[in-house]
Amino acid sequence: MLDPEVKPSPAREIAHRGKGCLAVVLALAVLVFGGYFVWDRTSTFLSGIGEVPDYPGPGKAAVTITIPEDSSLDGIGSVLLEDDVVKSSKAWDAAVRAEPRATSIQSGRYLMKTQMKAVDALNLLINPGESRVRAQFTVPEGLRLSAQVTALAKATKIKKSAYEKALDDPSSLGLPSYAKNRPEGFLFPDTYELTADATATSTLRQMVSQYKNVTDDIGLEAEAKKLGRSPYEVLIVASIIEREVNQNQYRAKVAQVLYNRLDAGMKLGLDSTVIYAENLKTNTTTPEDQASKSPYNTYRYQGLPPGPISAPGKAALEAAANPEQGDWLFFVTVNFKTGETKFASNEADFEKIRAEFQQYCRDNPGTCDS
Known part of the structure; x- marks a missing residue:
């Protein structure tokens, strides 16, 4: 026991006071930290009560x-x-x-x-402005540009002359660079919403924009490069496919036939291109038709026609970009009612399927020439 008469040394007293101060500081720190924690949690909770869940915008799809x-x-x-x-x-x-x-x-x-x-x-x-939908309109696949304009004028109640004027300024339509201001084939066939403030130009731009969306989805430009073709050439092939066959199961095979004939230096010899050139209303062509001097006449001229002969849909574009591998050089739609199409790799087999088609025409008068 410490003698009560003996006073603690100054050093010991300072040490004792130091411990007391440290305890006080620690207690204050606990109180301050605890208070801040409670305040932070409480303020977060309270602000959460008043927060309104909202998207930042401007929007997505x-x-x-x-x-x-x-x-x-x-x-x-x-x-x-x-x-x-x-x-x-x-x-x-x-x-x-x-x-x-x-x-x-x-x-x-x-x-x-x-x-x-x-x-x-x-x-x-x-x-709403242009966001207000006035009506829906549909433009079917396989129409040439002039027929699309007629269909648009009828469906949208916008004057045909307004569409023709808009087409006279193709640079305003947002066409892809490879179109080189040629709108034929780039007005994508689909069902569209017609807005209250729609004009001929805005309607055509909407269709071109959809063409871009669809071809981006299928990677048309990249696939064209793999094929050693330009995107415009693939579009031309797709436009031919759209006019030649109406069954999806045959489209990619027809694409391969066209590429095979091009690679072999053969004329394509397609009725569809002559029908486009002469604006015919038939399913087949005559020797007189095939004598046309139009550059679209693939019976007369080798290679692809100079431009698309229709506005192809997505299935035809996909087929042109992704042909089915094979050595076929010929195809014939042997039944116009069912769309059945047959393929051949040599002249002898081609003559057989052509004879089958000719028999179909004899059995169905008026079907093959109108």
């Missing part, structure tokens, strides 16, 4: 939205949420509360995007 008649703003929000246009009903409600014109939204069809910022989606519906 194109989507067509239908607003039914007599829809409430809540109902419209539900449609947008279901199609992933807006992220949450809270974001939509917040946008609606801040916009007095929200009640002016009309029923109908609208071209929008998925994952839009709610306020942007609302503004588009209030001021």
